[in-house]
Amino acid sequence: MFSMSWTESLYLVFLTTGFAVGFGHCLGMCGPIVVSLSLNMKERPLLVPHLLYNAGRVTTYGILGGIMGLTGSFTAVAARIAGLQKGIMIFSGVVIMAMALAMSGWVRLGSIFADDSLPQGVVSGGFRRLAASKSRFAYYPLGLLLGLLPCGPVYTALIAAARAGMDAGAAASGFFQGLGLMLAFGLGTVPALVLVGRLAGVGWLKSRALIYKASAVLMFGVGVYFVIRGIRY
Amino acid sequence: MDERAMPRRRIRTGLFFIASLLCLMAGESSNDLRAEDGHASEAREGNIHQGPCTRMINGTQVTLEIQPRPVKAMEDLTFTVTFSGMEPAAAPYVDLGMPGMNMGPNRVQLRHTGPGRYEGPGIIVRCPTGSRTWDARVTVPGAGEAAFVFDVMD
Numbered sequence: 600m601f602s603m604s605w606t607e608s609l610y611l612v613f614l615t616t617g618f619a620v621g622f623g624h625c626l627g628m629c630g631p632i633v634v635s636l637s638l639n640m641k642e643r644p645l646l647v648p649h650l651l652y653n654a655g656r657v658t659t660y661g662i663l664g665g666i667m668g669l670t671g672s673f674t675a676v677a678a679r680i681a682g683l684q685k686g687i688m689i690f691s692g693v694v695i696m697a698m699a700l701a702m703s704g705w706v707r708l709g710s711i712f713a714d715d716s717l718p719q720g721v722v723s724g725g726f727r728r729l730a731a732s733k734s735r736f737a738y739y740p741l742g743l744l745l746g747l748l749p750c751g752p753v754y755t756a757l758i759a760a761a762r763a764g765m766d767a768g769a770a771a772s773g774f775f776q777g778l779g780l781m782l783a784f785g786l787g788t789v790p791a792l793v794l795v796g797r798l799a800g801v802g803w804l805k806s807r808a809l810i811y812k813a814s815a816v817l818m819f820g821v822g823v824y825f826v827i828r829g830i831r832y
Numbered sequence: 833m834d835e836r837a838m839p840r841r842r843i844r845t846g847l848f849f850i851a852s853l854l855c856l857m858a859g860e861s862s863n864d865l866r867a868e869d870g871h872a873s874e875a876r877e878g879n880i881h882q883g884p885c886t887r888m889i890n891g892t893q894v895t896l897e898i899q900p901r902p903v904k905a906m907e908d909l910t911f912t913v914t915f916s917g918m919e920p921a922a923a924p925y926v927d928l929g930m931p932g933m934n935m936g937p938n939r940v941q942l943r944h945t946g947p948g949r950y951e952g953p954g955i956i957v958r959c960p961t962g963s964r965t966w967d968a969r970v971t972v973p974g975a976g977e978a979a980f981v982f983d984v985m986d
Binding site for chain 2: 831
């Protein structure tokens with residue numbers, strides 16, 4: 600007969616929580632980022648870049664969960680990474696603004712991630728390296744980085760991961776407990792973000808120029824919002 | 833143009849715009865709800881930053897105290913729930929959430945520390961949108977629940 604241990608049921612709880620949070624929270628908060636990624640891809644295939652972006656994000660959640668489980672303290676770790684998160688929020692806003700400018704065609708920046716033309720002298724060396732990679736695999740490190748964005752539900756899951764790590768007794772088992780739980784949570788959030796990313800792909804439209812221009816304005820606004828929120832965080 | 837491809841394109845166009853609208857509406861509606869609760873919190877709940885706050889569950893006085901004060905996000909907090917005239921049959925607990933925003937389950941488990949008195953550790957997380965209104969919901973299994981709405985300090 601099938602029976603579930605306490606640990607297994609905890610993984611299931613984290614997975615379903617991630618799923619519910621994904622459709623209830625992530626769409627509003629991280630939706631603009633994945634929509635920006637989709638629009639930036641234009642007519643190129645979307646699924647693999649989005650899966651890679653999400654794989655990077657989930658990896659970061661897992662590492663954070665492992666650290667929380669190892670230390671058993673949410674507030675101690677959160678205090679240490681707060682400055683980094685602030686910087687990443689500002690960085691993500693700048694990335695979105697750069698993608699908006701690249702997409703609009705009003706400013707000659709080229710496409711940031713995989714186009715033939717490289718940005719010249721306006722964006723930082725980091726952006727140029729991303730652009731130069733000409734690879735969809737650039738979305739994995741981007742996901743790794745943006746997985747550090749400050750997020751309420753991720754914090755809440757990390758609190759539970761830290762508690763589970765504290766209850767685990769040994770440091771190593773605490774690490775793996777936290778790692779596994781946050782991987783489960785992160786996997787739960789993937790369907791919502793992949794779905795939105797796919798729906799936002801407009802490469803199949805015949806007449807795309809107007810949509811790209813309108814989306815560029817919206818994306819730039821979202822980028823400004825992220826920068827302001829990052830400064831005030 | 834391929835006649836059969838038209839309905840499919842229309843469906844995909846519709847789905848894209850519906851998804852965009854849902855994204856925008858999700859953000860807007862949660863902001864509205866947070867604003868309403870934020871304005872009302874002072875009048876309804878007293879001030880959790882100055883001392884314990886009291887609500888009623890089935891005619892029993894329930895008091896919630898959060899320390900240290902003022903109550904700040906991303907800090908280790910101690911939640912104390914006191915009942916006057918009633919000893920709950922089962923241990924109560926506190927659920928922390930934001931009105932109109934799913935922040936994931938954040939439950940403070942309380943342990944019995946004296947007659948009608950329960951205590952437990954918890955953390956209120958910071959919302960990157962800048963919203964500071966939180967709802968601490970004290971639940972007594974089988975008896976009912978009481979909501980304490982307040983704004984955390986920066």
